[in-house]
Amino acid sequence: MVINVSVFSSLPALRFIKMYDNPLACDCSNADFLQWMQNNNQTLVVDAHRYMCGFPLDKKGTRFLDFDYHSCWVDVSFICFISSTCVIVLTLLTSFTYHFLRLHLFYAYYLFLAFLYDAKERKKGSPQRYDAFISYNVHDELWVYREMLPVLEGEQGWKLCLHHRDFPPGKPIIENIAEAIYGSRKIICVISHHYLESEWCSREIQMASYRLFDEQKDVLILVFLEDIPAHQLSPYYHMKRLVKRHTYLSWTHAGQHPGLFWQNLRRALDTPHADLACDCSNADFLQWMQNNNQTLVVDAHLYTCGFPLDKKGTRFLDFDIHYCWVDVSFICYISSACVIVLTLLTSFTYHFLRLHLFYAYYLFLAFLYDAKERKKGSPQRYDAFISYNVHDELWVYREMLPVLEGEQGWRLCLHHRDFPPGKPIIENITDAIYGSRKIICVISHHYLESEWCSREIQMASYRLFDEQKDVLILVFLEDIPAHQLSPYYHMKSLVKRHTYLSWSHAGQHPGLFWQNLRRALDTPHADLTSSI
Known part of the structure; x- marks a missing residue:
């Protein structure tokens, strides 16, 4: 049973209430009644201690007065606000991380795995079993077996590790890769387009890069089977960095002298771990x-x-x-924090304020132009500037011009016909808007989606706002529902405040439409009105 407390406020003469035989609902729906029972000084609740709960089932048989109603006053709206804010921030951070940092995170993850393995191997003091581990893609296996192995193992006598031949079965692949990299003196990466696109090859070179970074020794040898332009290496940033910092061998450049290629590779394998690392x-x-x-x-x-x-x-x-004593970690922390905050602000601005910023920008341009024109005192050359989209040009030339210029004798400005060539478009628009008594905007779906039409109506809006005169006439070619105007907030604002003409409503009486348009063009500059 749920009691509505508002009933008691309409009974000021009520002195006693007795209802202990009724099973009450012990939940938030009765929180107001319980609070009223405990705090009111006007009405005596007889035998309140005998009131019992009938619902929910887990509270059935307990005393109504023992129900704690304070939990019902949690500010749900505030919790929803905090939750939605956290979700939005988390989504933005996730999106930013995925688009800009995912490669760095993958790289850091495999560096961490390599670090753990390196620490374990150092404790063991395990000897290196191979002279080199060959990292290659399965599509390049034929070249490795036909060209590389006969020379390096057959002629030069190196002991090589190949994943298809030497990885023990049953072990996790990532563990086999780590053992091969740390169990070999050198790592030879056979690079091709297939290699760059392979997930496992990417992990192999990431771990090899960590060993290179950790030991500061030239343990990594890059062999390019194909010519790969620098711009194609951009998505593989660790590979691009290695190519920039290390000399590599190219099989395609070996040409008619493959012996020199194998001689250079032998020298790379022979190179002792040498001189000191001149870094921090x-x-x-x-x-x-x-x-x-x-x-x-x-x-x-x-x-x-x-x-x-x-x-x-x-x-x-x-x-x-x-x-080396610069606190690089602190600088990186501050930089990344600034980047994240700037990204969040940029994203917020783009999603919620970009229309207002664009509007303010064009208002500012119009303000500068208006100030310049006032100094000049230039006369207005046209009765009206017609702002329309190219898709509606046929209607303008077939319907509007014959009436307004032909029958009524107005002098109109049309961008396709009257804009002088060579001038910047934005300057032509401002010249036309400030050089005409009125601005007629021919509105359609195409008009709303046009960037230049949007700029025209923004500047016209500024003139309307600045001069406080009914210089703007809206003509709708199509019926556009209010919800479709929502993204174009300046247009929605104009429609709310000004009566407009509708061609689709002219129906069988277009004469009335043109008569109303003539009256709007005839109207002298006056204070703003809500209708024509």
């Missing part, structure tokens, strides 16, 4: 070399850089370690 990973060592007074570093001036490539061959002592 060795900053502490360089600082120690320069400052320690206990240990003599023999021939320190002869130490050279082996990595990165732009410093290769330079003296290790010449490496500037001071820039």
Whole structure:
């Protein structure tokens, strides 16, 4: 049973109420009644302690006065607002992350896996079983078996690891890849279009990149089977970075001298892990070399850089370690936070304020032009400027011009006919709007969807707002429901405030339509009215 408290307010003479034999609903629908029972000083609720709950079933038989109604006053609208805001922000962040950071996240994920594996292998101290791991796509397997293996394994005697031949079955693929990469001295990546599009090949080179980054040694050898332009490498940003920073071998450039190709590959496999890494990973060592007074570093001036490539061959002592103490992580944090906030603001502005900004921009242009024209004191050359879409041009030339120019004798401005060539379009529009007594907008669905028509009516709206005169005449060629005008808020605002003419309603009496239009053109500049 649910009690409506408003009943009691209409009974000011009520002094007693007795209803303990009725099973009451102990839920929020009776919260107002329970609060009234406890707080009112006018009506005595007889035997209130005997009132019992009849609904819901889990409260059946309990006392009505024991029901806690405070939970009913939760501000549901505020919770909905917070929830919807969180969902919107989360959606924007997810969209931003997916579109701009997904490759970096995948890369970071596989770097993390490689880091875990690297830490595990270092604890084990496992020896490297292979001279090189060959990372290639299945479409290039024929080249690997026919061209590469006979030379590298047959003639040069290297011990190679190939996933189709040497991966133990039963193990997870990602674990086999990590073991092959860390169980080999070098990693040879056989690059082709198929390789770039392969998910597993991408994971192999990502893990190899981590080892390159971690050990600071030239463990990675890139062999290109095909010529791949730089712009095609852009979606594969880790590959593009490797190609920029490392010399690679090209099979297509080997031409008639494949022996030189294999000789260069042998030299790459022979290269010992060499000279010092001239980057921040060795900053502490360089600082120690320069400052320690206990240990003599023999021939320190002869130490050279082996990595990165732009410093290769330079003296290790010449490496500037001071820039390594910049708090890069803090800078990255601030930068990423600014990017996220800017992205959210941009997205919010684009979705909710772009129409207002466009409108304000064109109002500002019109304001500048208006100020310039007032200084000039230029006379108005036309009775009316006709703003219309090209799809409606046939109606303008067949129906409107014969009446307004032919019969009624008005001087009209039409953009296809009267705009001087060579001038910027926006300047022609402003000249026409401010050089005419009136502006007639011929509205249709095509007109609403046109960018230039939108600019014309925005400037006309500014003139209407600035001069406070009925200079704007709206002519609807089609019936357009109000909800379809919603996205065009300046048009919706004009329709609400001004009477307009409708060609579709002219029906069998077009003469009345043209008569009303003539009256609108005849109207002297006056204060704004709501109708023609």
